[in-house]
Amino acid sequence: MTETTEDQSAEVVLRLTDVVKTFPGVRALDGVQLEVRAGEVHCLLGQNGAGKSTLIKVLAGVHRPDEGQIEWLGQEFAPANPQAAMRAGIATIYQELDLVEDLSVAENAFLGHEPRVFGFVRRGYMARHTREILGKLGHAEIPPRRLVRSLPAAGKQVVSMARALSHDARLIIMDEPSAVLAHDEVANLFRIIRGLTAHGIAVIYISHRLEEIREIGDRVTVLKDGRTTAANLPARTTPTRDLVSRMTGRTIEYVFPEPAPEVSGAEELLRVEGLTRSGEFADISLTVHSGEIVGIAGLVGSGRSELLETIFGARRSEAGSVRMAGKHLRPGSVSAAVRAGLGMAPEERKSQALLLGEPIYRNVTLSTFSEYSRVGFTNVGREVQEANRIADRLDLRPRDVRRAVRTLSGGNQQKVVVGRWLLGDTKLLLLDEPTRGVDVGARAELYRVIRDLAAQGVGVLLVSSEVPEVLGLADRVLVMREGRVVREAPAGELDEETVLDLVMAGSLQVEEVTI
Amino acid sequence: MTAQTAAAPVKKDPEKPAAGERRWWQLDSTEGLWRNLALVAVLAILIITGIITKPELYSDGTWVRNNIFTILELASVIGVVTVGMTFVIIGGGIDLSVGAIIALAGVWSTTLATQDYGAGGMIFCALAVGIGVGVVNGILISYGRLVAFIATLAMLVAARGLAAQISGKQTQVSTSDFINGIAANDFLGVPVLVYILAAVVAAGWVLLNRTTFGRRTVAVGGNVEAARLAGINVKRHTLLLYALSGLCCGIAAVMLTSQANSAQAAMANLYELDAIAAAIIGGTLLSGGRGTIIGSLLGVLVFSTITNLFAINNLSTEVQNMVKGGIIVLAVLIQQIQFKAVTQFFAKNSKITTS
Numbered sequence: 036m037t038e039t040t041e042d043q044s045a046e047v048v049l050r051l052t053d054v055v056k057t058f059p060g061v062r063a064l065d066g067v068q069l070e071v072r073a074g075e076v077h078c079l080l081g082q083n084g085a086g087k088s089t090l091i092k093v094l095a096g097v098h099r100p101d102e103g104q105i106e107w108l109g110q111e112f113a114p115a116n117p118q119a120a121m122r123a124g125i126a127t128i129y130q131e132l133d134l135v136e137d138l139s140v141a142e143n144a145f146l147g148h149e150p151r152v153f154g155f156v157r158r159g160y161m162a163r164h165t166r167e168i169l170g171k172l173g174h175a176e177i178p179p180r181r182l183v184r185s186l187p188a189a190g191k192q193v194v195s196m197a198r199a200l201s202h203d204a205r206l207i208i209m210d211e212p213s214a215v216l217a218h219d220e221v222a223n224l225f226r227i228i229r230g231l232t233a234h235g236i237a238v239i240y241i242s243h244r245l246e247e248i249r250e251i252g253d254r255v256t257v258l259k260d261g262r263t264t265a266a267n268l269p270a271r272t273t274p275t276r277d278l279v280s281r282m283t284g285r286t287i288e289y290v291f292p293e294p295a296p297e298v299s300g301a302e303e304l305l306r307v308e309g310l311t312r313s314g315e316f317a318d319i320s321l322t323v324h325s326g327e328i329v330g331i332a333g334l335v336g337s338g339r340s341e342l343l344e345t346i347f348g349a350r351r352s353e354a355g356s357v358r359m360a361g362k363h364l365r366p367g368s369v370s371a372a373v374r375a376g377l378g379m380a381p382e383e384r385k386s387q388a389l390l391l392g393e394p395i396y397r398n399v400t401l402s403t404f405s406e407y408s409r410v411g412f413t414n415v416g417r418e419v420q421e422a423n424r425i426a427d428r429l430d431l432r433p434r435d436v437r438r439a440v441r442t443l444s445g446g447n448q449q450k451v452v453v454g455r456w457l458l459g460d461t462k463l464l465l466l467d468e469p470t471r472g473v474d475v476g477a478r479a480e481l482y483r484v485i486r487d488l489a490a491q492g493v494g495v496l497l498v499s500s501e502v503p504e505v506l507g508l509a510d511r512v513l514v515m516r517e518g519r520v521v522r523e524a525p526a527g528e529l530d531e532e533t534v535l536d537l538v539m540a541g542s543l544q545v546e547e548v549t550i
Numbered sequence: 551m552t553a554q555t556a557a558a559p560v561k562k563d564p565e566k567p568a569a570g571e572r573r574w575w576q577l578d579s580t581e582g583l584w585r586n587l588a589l590v591a592v593l594a595i596l597i598i599t600g601i602i603t604k605p606e607l608y609s610d611g612t613w614v615r616n617n618i619f620t621i622l623e624l625a626s627v628i629g630v631v632t633v634g635m636t637f638v639i640i641g642g643g644i645d646l647s648v649g650a651i652i653a654l655a656g657v658w659s660t661t662l663a664t665q666d667y668g669a670g671g672m673i674f675c676a677l678a679v680g681i682g683v684g685v686v687n688g689i690l691i692s693y694g695r696l697v698a699f700i701a702t703l704a705m706l707v708a709a710r711g712l713a714a715q716i717s718g719k720q721t722q723v724s725t726s727d728f729i730n731g732i733a734a735n736d737f738l739g740v741p742v743l744v745y746i747l748a749a750v751v752a753a754g755w756v757l758l759n760r761t762t763f764g765r766r767t768v769a770v771g772g773n774v775e776a777a778r779l780a781g782i783n784v785k786r787h788t789l790l791l792y793a794l795s796g797l798c799c800g801i802a803a804v805m806l807t808s809q810a811n812s813a814q815a816a817m818a819n820l821y822e823l824d825a826i827a828a829a830i831i832g833g834t835l836l837s838g839g840r841g842t843i844i845g846s847l848l849g850v851l852v853f854s855t856i857t858n859l860f861a862i863n864n865l866s867t868e869v870q871n872m873v874k875g876g877i878i879v880l881a882v883l884i885q886q887i888q889f890k891a892v893t894q895f896f897a898k899n900s901k902i903t904t905s
Contacts, residue, residue, distance in 0.1 A: 370781045388779065391772075392840060401777070402782070408761075412762075413761060413762055
């Protein structure tokens with residue numbers, strides 16, 4: 036299973052053996068092997084849900100593994116908390132940078148371990164030391180006393196790295212560092228990384244962009260379903276096909292119901308033309324017919340969630356039009372969209388869709404309770420009755436609709452959100468990552484619910500970063516990358532590897548030609 | 551009367567079938583109930599303290615009756631303001647300008663020009679000024695995107711300034727017998743002010759628990775993004791909440807003018823703090839989404855009972871304020887402990903949660 040190549044010269048600083056981490060309902064890490072040497076850039080590759088984030092959090096001291104060994108600099112490593120991991124020399128730079136915007140560069144770099152004299156911060160020393168570190172990173176031009184808020188994204192990333200170096204980190208974990216950067220800034224990031232590795236610092240680099248891995252990486256470890264499927268592949272020479280094939284082919288999580296027989300001549304529900312929001316997505320055109328499931332595949336940051344929110348009116352489009360059953364929707368108006376028969380299950384269920392402390396029935400009727408009211412008085416009896424009907428239809432468990440939504444599992448919470456739109460006269464459902472945080476069994480149920488809806492004539496526009504989900508569920512698939520649709524095809528004509536390659540901007544097509 | 555209102559939902563029939571139909575007065579959540587029970591306990595402790603410290607007064611039945619009305623009258627004006635404040639806080643906002651709105655409405659309705667229109671004109675003026683200022687607050691906050699704290703803080707300063715300008719810093723005497731009679735008269739042995747408080751509390755309870763307005767308030771305060779994405783017009787609703795708070799201030803202005811037979815720019819000073827404190831003690835979450843009218847009423851009653859307790863024991867207001875501060879902290883602490891214990895208990899006994 037494990038393929039070991041390259042020379043064994045450099046010292047191994049980090050070694051993970053059979054690491055397992057279980058969360059309720061899911062085995063996030065299921066036997067991970069990883070070996071990182073001093074001074075190398077070790078790339079971690081894997082689809083969403085493969086366990087990369089959990090692995091990072093285990094190394095950063097956020098989670099504790101249930102089984103397996105972690106060896107760091109030749110010793111057993113079990114950090115009690117993130118601070119302990121930092122002190123041991125493992126620094127993590129998360130995708131959403133955890134900087135305090137209103138503190139200076141130097142204060143951020145030394146946050147939590149400021150040099151002190153009798154309780155007073157040695158500001159001068161701190162600034163000098165920060166300048167030294169910034170110089171080492173090749174960014175001596177950033178003034179240590181400047182507020183982080185005023186820096187561009189690339190600058191903030193440099194500050195994050197300065198923080199790692201202020202701890203004398205010997206291993207820096209970077210979680211998709213290029214996702215927030217413009218193209219020319221990535222080159223600069225790579226220059227910094229090369230500088231770090233030249234000093235013997237090891238880097239774990241996570242990215243979905245294969246061309247970056249080719250450029251900066253030394254070795255690659257591939258994860259799938261929480262397992263290491265390939266370890267220590269040479270980053271530059273391993274064929275793309277090999278890498279992709281080791282990431283794909285997940286089966287256990289996806290049990291799809293049989294697709295409904297195709298309805299011919301279904302009416303067009305949604306027509307989006309040339310929809311644009313600068314910096315998010317550009318010139319998107321798509322249609323959804325009644326009874327059709329259209330899937331959008333794309334990475335976080337490809338503009339897919341923003342697109343959905345713009346169609347729904349939660350964001351105002353800058354150009355282009357959205358038409359529902361032939362009628363124009365007023366841009367930036369959610370109520371107009373709801374009146375026209377649109378419904379949305381947003382990406383962040385808890386923060387964008389649910390009143391967690393309120394009972395289930397009130398969440399189900401959140402967008403329809405006015406319709407059951409008489410002269411402004413709510414009709415709780417009718418609401419409970421309607422909610423019960425929805426609960427039966429979606430097989431909600433537990434069935435008691437007076438329970439607080441907080442007490443439900445992720446899958447059942449998602450059913451509540453979907454159920455809300457079933458109550459109204461919703462003709463088109465926008466689903467943003469409907470199965471995020473939903474365990475395996477409940478996933479299959481949600482898939483069945485979505486298929487049933489389509490069979491009843493509801494149009495569905497589905498966004499997911501899990502490629503098999505999009506392919507298994509949708510009739511037609513749009514692939515988005517960097518705010519644009521790069522491919523549109525019936526789901527039957529695409530396979531997981533092709534889509535994954537398009538999403539990650541790899542070079543599978545090119546290779547196919549050359550082979 | 552108030553004690554009964556609080557106790558009514560407590561009577562739960564254990565034999566009722568699970569998830570069955572509920573009577574119209576029954577609450578959908580038992581959370582608020584336990585908080586309110588804690589407040590009733592605090593109230594009982596305060597009254598018992600009164601009985602222990604002044605047994606000779608409490609042995610006189612007429613005195614006890616009159617003293618209850620004294621407490622309720624003391625609570626009436628701030629109680630009306632607190633009902634409006636409770637709505638604003640549940641809706642995720644805060645209204646620091648309530649005291650200033652009362653002063654402006656009181657002063658405006660007692661100008662010589664307004665008094666020419668008689669009691670009806672004065673009451674109309676007070677309510678209109680209250681709603682008007684509330685609408686301005688609402689527009690600034692929902693459409694002007696000002697933070698509620700800042701917008702209403704500015705209104706606090708500006709409205710009192712306007713009140714002082716209109717009155718020329720003079721006390722304006724009310725010559726309307728009807729207005730002055732509101733505070734002086736009884737109906738069936740109960741002061742009219744207590745009726746007004748009861749009416750506003752009852753209306754507030756129905757509005758919060760039985761209408762779409764109340765439902766939207768909880769939704770907007772509980773999760774503004776969810777409310778917006780469910781198609782609720784969040785901005786219009788926020789505006790209405792501040793208008794409602796303004797209306798309550800208008801009512802309070804009439805009551806306060808009636809009590810003093812006059813109005814002046816310095817009236818209702820620091821009422822915003824009393825109202826917020828009462829709402830918080832009553833279990834209203836300062837971040838919005840949760841709160842009860844009955845809880846807020848109990849919060850107001852706890853405060854007025856303390857004031858009364860100190861008055862009958864001839865203690866200074868300085869000591870009183872110190873105790874009040876302690877009570878705020880204590881009441882919230884007690885509720886937290888209570889709440890945690892009760893939820894843990896419910897978690898273990900799912901049978902009870904579903905009943």
